[in-house]
Amino acid sequence: MKKLVSMLLALCLVLGVTAASAAVPAEEIKVGYICIGDENEGYSANHINGLKAAQEALGISDAQVMIKYNIPETEAAYEAAVDLAENGCDIIFATSFGQESYVFQAAAEYPDIQFCHATGTAASASELTNVHNYFTAIYEARYVSGVVAGMKLNQMIEDGTITAETAKIGYVGAFPFAEVISGYTSFFLGARSVCPSATMEVRYTNSWSDMALEKETAEALIADGCVLISQHSDTVGPATACEAAGVPIVGYNISMIPTAPTQALTSAACNWGAYVTYAIQCVIDGTEIPKDWCHGYSDGAVHITELNEAAVAPGTAEKVAEVEAALKDGTLHVFDCSTFTVNGEELTTYANAYGLEGNEMVSDGYFHESEVRSAPYFDIIIDGINAVVEQ
């Protein structure tokens, strides 16, 4: 009974808020966008493509959007956000992790404008009602790209290039925190779902974007016996190393085929357009944007880039379609606890996710990634993965 009352109260609250916020017609809405780079840099280009997709879907003209390029993760992000607000934007997106606190600082001064921040973590705990975090369930696409990698490993085992015991994957990670850990774990689980003997070695570069260092790290992994490489970093550095060494590579966000025509398999990628369209639509309709948003295959928010027919194992496309369908209809969970162990034991409970301590994440046999908060929080090193923190 108590539960019902509180639910009703919550509903009233939501409806009340909804009624309060005014709708803005699509032809009048103004959208602000803050990028850490410009269209010449992969990460920002991917976000800008998301905005373009939203513009197309909603019929928003270029004159209605203002993009601030090359805004670093400093007070410049605050100034950019405030400037966009003063120029009449109804909704402002910021796309780089470190811009979050600055953009929310601006949000406090402009309570009638919606501020959406990609990859951030602070919205749900914030007292502000006009700040939002969004992410894509990229772990789903990583899982699928892992399946592609696992098929490739199987092919290599079959044709005798490697043995089942030497099926070691190398992973170039950016920083040793949840977003990256969640990413490589999902990739690894995807690979192991088809190639059970696979293991993985992770090395961190401590940088999101460092072409030379990522290339070196990939080379070091290859030298250490890794027979397939993947990455959670922004450049084509690892692909360059892989093409030279003749080692297959699974990329991130952009297709690596132009860089590694004989070795690139596919890349896991975010479709930011799904959220940007949704959030702008909310402002047009005058409905509330949730504090956290994280969707995957079911809403077309993630995908894997074109499979490289010259490199993938036969039958990959069919298998990918099968896995994607299972993710879409919810029969397959990436972090299914029956598929991995931690220190030799199955994970049955976990309430220590950093920043979300006290929230039980394991139920119904799987780890509920990105449900409590949009940014990933799976930060457990599972068996089979050896993570090396350098520096």
Place this chain on the structure above:
Amino acid sequence: MTGAKEPLMHIVKRDGVSLGRAMLVRLVALVFALLVCAAIIFGLTGMNPLNVYAGIWDGAVGTNRRMWVTFRDAAILLCVGFAVLPAFRMRFWNVGAEGQVLVGAMASAAIMIYGKNLPSWALYALCPVAGVAAGLIWGVIPAFFKARWNTNETLFTLMLNYIAMQLVSFAIVFWENPRGSNHVGLINSQGKEGWLPSIGTNSYLLPILIVLALMVGLYVYMQFSKQGYEIAVVGESENTAHYAGINVSRVIIRTMAISGGIGGLAGYLLATGVGHTISTGLAGGRGFTAIVVAWLGKLNPFAMLLVAFFLVFMEKGAIQIATQFSLNENASDILTGVILFFILGCEFFINYRIELRQHAREEVKA
């Protein structure tokens, strides 16, 4: 009869060019620069250059807030410029302002983080003291080595920049939020403890006033004090300074303490008044741009003010023309480069004049 052929033109040093004339030459140079820029803009993009100029103006000072941001950022850059000024007057090539700023910012940030619960007056007092002291120490280290063992100060101060960056990286390990993200984010964003206070509702004004006061103080110190004179003498010739009974080592260390301290002050302003955070990129290359500011301003604090304002003005304009015309930052770098080329080039015409070959002068006296 002359044996040697006279060249087509001579370059002759001018002396005593009037200030008005010098300003006129500079104005003409600026006009030329804008014409060349216009040609480049039109040639490369086909856009109306006047619209692009309007965009730069709009981006830098187009709204009240943009104007304040431009003024504030120019003030910060100027402050870092002042961190190299006394040293440069002494011909001590302090290229370590970046590091001096960083350690100053780091010390202030540390006070903000660990002193969050202190009474606010203590926090307001401790942050600048810590910042200035850290910068001062960072400046004195190379000065001591220079004075004692005559080490190369250019290399020494440059290397200290990297050590400062590593120190900041190390500190971030303890202060980062969330863990592993390598980011500190806004410090004390809730209660704003230790943040440089606003004057009324204007959070940009106080750093500007501090830097302007510093400018006047520094001008008086350099121009009218005995110590300022000692700096100039050591800069001209250490031997002369020795002969005049000046303790050169002492002047070197004292001056670098001032330079480093000002760098630390800039770091304090950045950490508590501008960025409210600490990161290896907080100084943002200002320590090196400051060298440009100091040289273009001919080590004159008031001229440096103009240079700093111009550089920041163009930087802010660049963001606007990127947004408005999809011209990325490189476009405005080209424009800034062209303008600087003409402004610097015109100094030549202020100091020298060109004389064409004069046949009339062939009557050589016997």
